[in-house]
Amino acid sequence: MLDSPVSQSGDFVTQLYRAHAVELVRIGLLLLGDQQSAEDVVQDAFLGLHRGLVRLRDPSKALAYLRASVVNGCRSIQRRRSRMSQSDQAAEPPPVWSAETAAIASEDRRAVLAAVASLPQRSREVLAFRYFLGLPDGEIAAALGVSRSTVSSTASRALVTLARKLEENQ
Amino acid sequence: MNQLQDRLKDAYAAAAGTVGPENIRQLDEQSAVITWPTAKPQRSTRRWAMPLAIAATALAVIAATALPQYLTSRSGNVPASSLGEHFVSALAPGKNLVILKLSTGAKTATVTPPSPLDSFKAAATGNGVRYVVAVARQGRCGTSLYQFRLNSAGKPSRLTPFDGGHVHQKVNQLQLSADGRVFGYLAHRCGTAGADLNIVNLKSGQHRQWTVPGKASISQLSLSGDGGRLTFGASQPDGSDTAVYLLDTASAQGPVVQRSRILVRGAQFGNGEKVEQPRISLNGRIVYFTSDSGSLAHAATQVRSINVRTGHLKVLASTLGAFFTLDADPSVHRAISIIRADLLNPYALVINLRTGRFAKLKPSFYVPDNGTYVW
Numbered sequence: 063m064l065d066s067p068v069s070q071s072g073d074f075v076t077q078l079y080r081a082h083a084v085e086l087v088r089i090g091l092l093l094l095g096d097q098q099s100a101e102d103v104v105q106d107a108f109l110g111l112h113r114g115l116v117r118l119r120d121p122s123k124a125l126a127y128l129r130a131s132v133v134n135g136c137r138s139i140q141r142r143r144s145r146m147s148q149s150d151q152a153a154e155p156p157p158v159w160s161a162e163t164a165a166i167a168s169e170d171r172r173a174v175l176a177a178v179a180s181l182p183q184r185s186r187e188v189l190a191f192r193y194f195l196g197l198p199d200g201e202i203a204a205a206l207g208v209s210r211s212t213v214s215s216t217a218s219r220a221l222v223t224l225a226r227k228l229e230e231n232q
Numbered sequence: 233m234n235q236l237q238d239r240l241k242d243a244y245a246a247a248a249g250t251v252g253p254e255n256i257r258q259l260d261e262q263s264a265v266i267t268w269p270t271a272k273p274q275r276s277t278r279r280w281a282m283p284l285a286i287a288a289t290a291l292a293v294i295a296a297t298a299l300p301q302y303l304t305s306r307s308g309n310v311p312a313s314s315l316g317e318h319f320v321s322a323l324a325p326g327k328n329l330v331i332l333k334l335s336t337g338a339k340t341a342t343v344t345p346p347s348p349l350d351s352f353k354a355a356a357t358g359n360g361v362r363y364v365v366a367v368a369r370q371g372r373c374g375t376s377l378y379q380f381r382l383n384s385a386g387k388p389s390r391l392t393p394f395d396g397g398h399v400h401q402k403v404n405q406l407q408l409s410a411d412g413r414v415f416g417y418l419a420h421r422c423g424t425a426g427a428d429l430n431i432v433n434l435k436s437g438q439h440r441q442w443t444v445p446g447k448a449s450i451s452q453l454s455l456s457g458d459g460g461r462l463t464f465g466a467s468q469p470d471g472s473d474t475a476v477y478l479l480d481t482a483s484a485q486g487p488v489v490q491r492s493r494i495l496v497r498g499a500q501f502g503n504g505e506k507v508e509q510p511r512i513s514l515n516g517r518i519v520y521f522t523s524d525s526g527s528l529a530h531a532a533t534q535v536r537s538i539n540v541r542t543g544h545l546k547v548l549a550s551t552l553g554a555f556f557t558l559d560a561d562p563s564v565h566r567a568i569s570i571i572r573a574d575l576l577n578p579y580a581l582v583i584n585l586r587t588g589r590f591a592k593l594k595p596s597f598y599v600p601d602n603g604t605y606v607w
Contacts, residue, residue, distance in 0.1 A: 087256050088248035097251055102544055142543050158247050167246075174243035193237060194244040225236050 075112045078124055083108075085195070086132050092190045093136040095157030095179065103135035104128075129205040133187060140183060177227040185220035188213055329355060329365065331386050340386030346378070354417075356406035364394050364415065366403040373422035375403035395434055401427075407455045407462070410514060414459020414481065418450065429453075429488050431462065431481045440481065442488035450477075450488065452509055456516030461540070463495070463510040463519050474498040474506040476521050478540060495519055495538050496545070517541065 083104055090100025107128050159175035178186055184206065191202040192213075199213045206213070329343040329352050345351055345367050353375065354366040360382070367376045377394035394415075401419035408415055413435050420427040425446025432439045444450050452465040462481055466489060467474040477492040484491060498505040501523050510521040517540050524533040537546045 084251060084253050084256060088251050091251055092244060092247060097256075099542060099544075100251075101256055102539070102542075102546075106546075139542055139544065158250055159243075170239065171243040171246045174239050175247055178240070178243075189240065190244065193240045194248060221236060224240070228236075 074121070074124075075108055078111070078128070079108055082125060082128065086128060089129070089190055089195065090132055090136055091158060092194060093133070093186060094139055095159070097158070099139055100136075103132050103139065106135050107131035126201070126204050129191075129201075130207065133205055133207075136187075137183065173228065173231060174224075177224055177231065180227060181220055181223060184208070184216055185223070188216045189220050189224075192217055328352070331382065331388060341388050343380065343388050343391070346376075346391060350376075353402075353404055354406045356408045358408035358410050358412045362408070362412060363388075364406055364408055365391075366406055366417070368402065373400070373402055375399045375401065375419070377403070395432070399430075405451065405453050407453045409455045409459035410457040411459070414455060416453055416455055416459070416462055416481070418444075418453060418464075429462075429464070429479075431459070433459070440485050442479070442485055442491055444488050448489065454510055454512045454519075455481075456512050457514035458516070461512060461516040463512045464492075465508050465510055465521075467506075471506070474508060476507050476510040476519060476538075478512075478519065495540065495543075496521065496536075498523065501534075512540075 086104045087100045090103045159172045191197050199210045202213045203210045331341040349370045350367045353368045357363045364379050376398050378391040379394040380388045403417050403419045405418040415432045417430050427444040429442045450464050450466045454463045462479045475497045476495045478495050479492040498507040507523045510519050512519050518537050520537045
């Protein structure tokens with residue numbers, strides 16, 4: 063059991079936020095496409111961490127918890143978007159890699175990110191954790207709640223599919 | 233394949249580079265500024281502090297404008313109160329409209345109805361300067377709309393007829409968008425059951441009307457800054473089956489609940505839960521509302537928000553046994569306030585939408601004209 067009193071938990075979470083919020087928002091952005099949703103997911107993850115802090119046996123696992131929480135939050139938003147898209151209730155915001163936002167200058171980068179966005183959800187998650195965060199497969203597996211071999215095979219398949227999509231689009 | 237991996241890393245870095253520590257909401261600024269009544273146990277205080285701090289940061293991007301320092305509250309069945317940047321109006325039931333200086337509580341003016349037979353029924357302002365008021369005459373079913381402006385000293389101009397002129401219905405709720413271009417009102421029909429929700433574009437003169445069947449009750453209108461979206465609360469006449477709806481004010485006329493989208497239902501939060509007091513943000517993307525158990529024995533109230541696009545719900549604040557009034561700054565739409573309308577020890581909290589900070593407001597003053605505490 064974490065022995066820090068509740069009165070110190072806010073400080074612990076605040077320190078974690080300072081150290082890792084940007085990285086987590088960036089991951090959220092890569093998975094969701096827009097910063098506002100990514101920030102919402104990250105804020106929720108920290109809120110969840112604060113609520114469950116007394117149950118966290120090892121504080122060093124907090125970051126792993128946050129990563130997993132961000133992934134789950136992104137999945138929830140994507141499910142919601144999918145439902146709303148089917149019922150034609152709301153238009154999606156243009157993702158950061160669309161030409162419309164003009165946030166990314168290079169056309170090649172936008173093409174790569176657009177191709178990644180068309181991959182299955184787990185593939186996108188694996189690629190983002192591996193090639194953006196540079197995490198080893200073991201940590202990716204912990205964040206995504208899958209086995210290490212699943213991470214490895216998913217990454218391989220995703221790269222092959224991505225190469226094919228980029229070639230088709232050229 | 234290595235080349236592809238390099239392209240991927242490069243593309244990720246470019247996308248991630250659009251997010252930096254300087255442009256994300258910060259968490260660490262929030263906790264220190266939250267103060268709670270000393271009567272609350274310390275543990276409870278800390279449990280509140282972090283969710284509120286996080287909620288505050290979640291609100292930080294909603295408005296880009298500066299924030300007001302004051303807000304106002306309603307109590308009981310007082311028809312309405314509204315807020316200017318420096319002045320607040322309070323409707324004395326059935327009588328006058330008083331204008332108060334927010335910093336001191338001093339009354340700067342009293343606006344009287346055009347005739348001794350008239351009374352004010354509702355008031356609204358979009359920017360804290362231009363006010364629209366609904367005036368009803370004793371013994372008649374109809375409403376006259378007037379407007380006036382406040383000068384920098386809080387003195388009102390003469391009442392002049394508002395664009396809508398006279399409405400042959402009982403108007404009891406008004407809304408004026410922050411840009412002053414869209415006017416909305418809810419009017420109950422004379423002699424028959426039912427009501428109509430009306431939206432008037434003051435620039436084009438276009439008037440749209442949606443019907444509210446007699447078996448439904450809608451209330452608590454709230455317009456986005458440009459008047460493009462309107463939220464309202466709806467329920468059965470007995471107050472059950474509450475829901476918060478969103479209406480695109482350019483949508484086709486017809487039954488209002490069919491032309492609107494349900495954002496959230498009270499039943500989502502449990503049996504007997506009520507969702508009420510929706511307030512839409514200036515940009516129309518976030519709707520704030522309260523949910524409560526409706527039970528005196530197990531009273532619990534939450535202030536929540538819902539993202540209109542994604543449906544993402546958040547709990548911004550929660551309390552047991554207390555009573556919240558949720559109010560936005562209706563004149564400039566710069567702040568959301570969370571008000572604890574405890575009659576013995578009322579206090580208010582403001583969420584600064586620019587910085588995400590909470591502030592407990594200075595001691596309130598009491599408006600004897602309508603029995604309202606004003607912060």
